Structures are given as C-alpha cells and as structure tokens.
Amino acid sequence: MSATQDAQAQIPVTVLTGYLGAGKTTLLNRILTENHGQRYAVIVNEFGEVGIDNDLLVESDEEIFEMNNGCICCTVRGDLIRTVQNLMKRKNAFDAIIVETTGVADPAPVAQTFFMDDDVRASARLDAVVAVVDSRHVLQRLEDTEEAEDQVAFADVILINKTDLVSPEELSEVEARIRSINPYAVLHHSERCGIEIAKVLDRGAFDLDRILSLDPHFLEHGHHAHECAPDCDHDHDQDHHHDHGHHHHEENPHSVKSISLTAGDLNPEMFFQWINQVTQVQGPNILRLKGILAFKDDPQRYVIQGVHMIVEGDHQRDWKAEEPRQSRLVFIGRDLNWDVLKQSFQACAA
Ligand SMILES: Nc1nc2c(ncn2[C@@H]2O[C@H](COP(=O)(O)OP(=O)(O)OP(=O)(O)O)[C@@H](O)[C@H]2O)c(=O)[nH]1
Numbered sequence: 001m002s003a004t005q006d007a008q009a010q011i012p013v014t015v016l017t018g019y020l021g022a023g024k025t026t027l028l029n030r031i032l033t034e035n036h037g038q039r040y041a042v043i044v045n046e047f048g049e050v051g052i053d054n055d056l057l058v059e060s061d062e063e064i065f066e067m068n069n070g071c072i073c074c075t076v077r078g079d080l081i082r083t084v085q086n087l088m089k090r091k092n093a094f095d096a097i098i099v100e101t102t103g104v105a106d107p108a109p110v111a112q113t114f115f116m117d118d119d120v121r122a123s124a125r126l127d128a129v130v131a132v133v134d135s136r137h138v139l140q141r142l143e144d145t146e147e148a149e150d151q152v153a154f155a156d157v158i159l160i161n162k163t164d165l166v167s168p169e170e171l172s173e174v175e176a177r178i179r180s181i182n183p184y185a186v187l188h189h190s191e192r193c194g195i196e197i198a199k200v201l202d203r204g205a206f207d208l209d210r211i212l213s214l215d216p217h218f219l220e221h222g223h224h225a226h227e228c229a230p231d232c233d234h235d236h237d238q239d240h241h242h243d244h245g246h247h248h249h250e251e252n253p254h255s256v257k258s259i260s261l262t263a264g265d266l267n268p269e270m271f272f273q274w275i276n277q278v279t280q281v282q283g284p285n286i287l288r289l290k291g292i293l294a295f296k297d298d299p300q301r302y303v304i305q306g307v308h309m310i311v312e313g314d315h316q317r318d319w320k321a322e323e324p325r326q327s328r329l330v331f332i333g334r335d336l337n338w339d340v341l342k343q344s345f346q347a348c349a350a
Helices: 003-009 024-033 075-088 108-116 118-123 138-144 146-154 168-181 208-214 268-285 338-346
Strands: 011-017 040-045 063-067 096-100 124-134 157-161 186-189 257-263 286-294 300-307 310-318 327-333
Touching (some): 011 024, 011 108, 024 040, 024 124, 024 157, 040 075, 075 096, 075 108, 075 118, 108 118, 108 124, 108 146, 118 124, 124 138, 138 146, 146 168, 146 208, 157 168, 168 186, 257 338, 268 310, 268 338
Parallel strands (some): 011 096, 011 124, 040 063, 040 096, 124 157
Antiparallel strands (some): 286 300, 300 310
C-alpha cells in the first residue's frame, strides 16, 4: 500500500482536552448537532463516579462510547485501545473519531495510544489535539495545576473560550500566557465554543516532531510522566509498563477528588438556596460541579453545572417513563468537606 493510500485508510482522531469545565462538552455538542455530513464516533472518558457527561451530550445519531472510572493513562488506555479496535472492525460506519478526555488528564498518554498499539496505528491517525481553555479561570489553573499546563503545551489547536466572562485586557493577558507555553498552536477565541467546526476537526495538525522536542520519550513504550489521579483503581504493582517515568500519588489531602451525591426528588427552593450557599462559601475549591436533578412535581430533568462560583442551570427534557427520577450531583474539587456536602444535599429532599 502506498503512503497516500495508507493515510486514506487511517481514520482521523481528534483528542479533545481542556481543564474541568472549560467547554469540551459544549464543543462536542456543537460538533454533534452541526450539519457537516460527517459521521463521528465519540469516546468519552470522565472523572467522577456517576456518569453524567453522557447525559449532558445532545441526543444525536452519533455513537457515544463511555469510559468511566479510572485515569486515562492506566485502566482507560486499555479500554481505549479495545474501543478503537472494535470501532475499526466496522470500517465504513463512521468517518472520524473524537476522544474527549477528562478535565484532569494529561492528554499525552491518550495521544500516545495512537502510536503505541500496532493495530490502532494501522487504522487510525492522530489528527490533532484540541484544547479548550476557560479564559476566566485559566491563569489560576496554570498556577496551581500541572495538567492544565500540559494540556496547553500539548495542543495543536487551542480554543480560548468563555470570552464573554473576561475583559479585552484580560483576554490579551490569557493569550500571552498561552503563547508563552505553546508558541505553535493555532489559537481561536470563542464564546460557547462557537467556532467553525472545520477549524477544529480534520486539521492534520498533530506534529510528532514538536511533541518529541517537548517529550523525547513520547514514543517509548509505557513511558509517561503522569501522576495517576488519586482514585485511579489501577493495580500499579502488576503493570509492567509502569516501571519508569511513573510517580504514583501518595494520598494527598489537597489533591483533586470527586464526590457523587444522589437523592430522589428535591425541593427546588431548598436546593437553590443550598447550592448558592455552597458555591459562595466553597467556590474557590470547587473546580467543577454538574448534576441532573429531579424537582418535585416537575416533569422535566433539570441540569445544573458550575465552575467555581459560576453556576448555571436549565431544564433539559422530560423524564422518560422508564427512567428512575433520581437526582445526581457531582462535585470535583479540593479540600471539600464531603460528609457535610452529602448530608446537606440530602436535606434538600422533597
Ligand atoms: N459564560 C460562558 N459559559 C460557558 C461558555 N462555554 C461553556 N460554558 C459553560 O461552562 C460550563 C462547562 O462547560 P462544559 O462544556 O460542560 O465543560 P467541560 O470542559 O466539558 O467540563 P468537564 O467535562 O467537567 O471537564 C457549562 O455550564 C457551559 O454551559 C462560554 O463561552 N461562556
């Protein structure tokens, strides 16, 4: 097979990265609803126990594959390889693959997957790593979170999103900081990820040479300078690929954790009062919150989302007859008092 034929046979893969709450799902929803004539397979990996991200995606004909529980470098890398291999068996079913990584992941191990596994490499090619950045919170994140910097450094295309939440001066500052980390990526500004999809997908932008200059060990089997998330359930002792370049976390009380809360029908007045109070008081530590809620006597599901103190919510759709009316809320953050949150959430029950 000639090199051109080879490239044609390989399905383009876009890895979507960006810190918690930056706007990855918003972008994905645009891609899934826009009339672009392409068929995408979407692979979603999320942080947190109760699968909520999948519920926040619009309903579309596109196929969504969810990979939960585990950090993407460990448990999930195996899942990713298997998912891609299975997708490849159905050759003409779709034109491209999008992998949405969790907000706390370093995208490098995900990108590596497309070079490491021979079967995957034969049939898929990494097209671009696209990072979405929350212009309101990114400067703080770059100060306190290594993954946020990795995501920017590694990206081929960067969407500086949420421009409505910053002044032009702040936006320039954000852009300069991002440029100082990654002078090569193509930058776009956006509000609610409103961008022409062609500027994001099928860019042919992934530049292996540049990545090797950032990380000379990128192509070495099993190498990644990644710290597993604290709730990574991967058995590291038995992993033969983890014997170098890997530093597992000691349980760090300040590291990012997720908590999932569940309840039945809620009293809306009590709930909104509670969530306002929680986000006012604990906002700085809440990196992300998202939930699907059942309010008493309300036939519709209510979706609530937040990043630090900015919270928004809306009705989504009717609860389906076969769907249990359950309220689920996930907080991802540092130094949150889980017991208190749980009890006070459950106290909002109708
Ligand atoms: N004001 C404003 N809000 C935005 C913008 N883009 C996204 N949002 C909101 O920000 C929140 C997070 O957006 P998501 O798309 O869910 O972010 P995400 O990166 O998928 O989040 P995780 O999956 O948790 O990492 C949601 O409430 C969005 O509606 C924007 O440009 N401006």
